[in-house]
Amino acid sequence: MSRYWSQHVAGLTPYTPGEQPKIERLLKLNTNEHPYGPSPRALEAIRNGAGDELRLYPDNESTALRKAVAEYYGVAPEQVMPGNGSDEVLAHVFNALFRHGDRPLLMPDITYSFYKTYCKLFDIPAKLVPLADDFSICPDDYLNLSEQPAGIIFANPNAPTGMALELEQIERIARGNPDVAVVVDEAYVDFGAKTAISLIDRCPNIVVIHTFSKSRALAGMRVGYGVASREIVEGLLRVKDSFNSYPLDKLAIAAAVASMEDRDYFAAQTQKVVQAREYLSKELETIGFKVLPSKANFVFASHPGHDAAKLAAELRKQGVLVRHFQAPRIDQFLRITVGTREDCERLCNTLSEITQ
Structure with a gap:
């Protein structure tokens, strides 16, 4: 431990991201990146924005992005909280909504591991709620609690399992805990689940987190946002503006807005991934995998x-390259990103040879 560190630094366990290999011609199926690339309109917006105006600071409120998200989901711009990737939005959520003394934050025992990292960073007690034997989240485990938690957070679809709750199950959890924030991290929602944004009017304690890194293929731009009630977003913005008033640069905002507006491209590319996922799942089962x-x-x-x-x-x-987690209950699983049909064929052919 360095004598220059603050006392809490030595006790932190940083999040470990998926490997970003330097090896050429490696089939990279370990970090859930989109195989087909961003909207051409997003790329054009980046090119058009790369000019003299970059000498100026960006819009600190990301007004154009907030309006684009609001129009897409039928909410008010004041209900949208932008950030430098969904991880930054999550950090502000933890800081603004979950710091309630000794009250624990509830989360599944198997979920996005950054949640536990943020609990350490912000000194928030964590209480892990075991998934069912089939790796599903049980809403009843978050109801009729003996003590009021600091909040509840889970990914939907969950990571790394890929399994999703129905909206009525999410609503049950939110209605059963009306006095705390229920955060639904929807990084992968566009590939087959339903967003809980539609529940916010009825359940004002719900906070939904989205990213442009997955379904919109803009992982390299670092754009995310949260959608919640005006009351909650006001608190998140107070924290954001006490940390970094300019989280999104001009090019990131331009690319994100163009991506939101290019609805046909988004729908087509998302469907291609869904079709490849179904093909991959069936092929893996043929080889003998449980999926x-x-x-x-x-x-x-x-x-x-x-x-x-x-x-x-x-x-x-x-x-x-695929992802393996050395963690209890899931150490015998591989998380495999869905690539192109050709990527899936190469993976399955290689696995067939290995498992013979």
């Missing part, structure tokens, strides 16, 4: 006859 029902742009699969860590290592030797 959880996914509503995301990845699948979570295990093979009863082969160790997952060894499979991941052997795939890497063959030029295919």
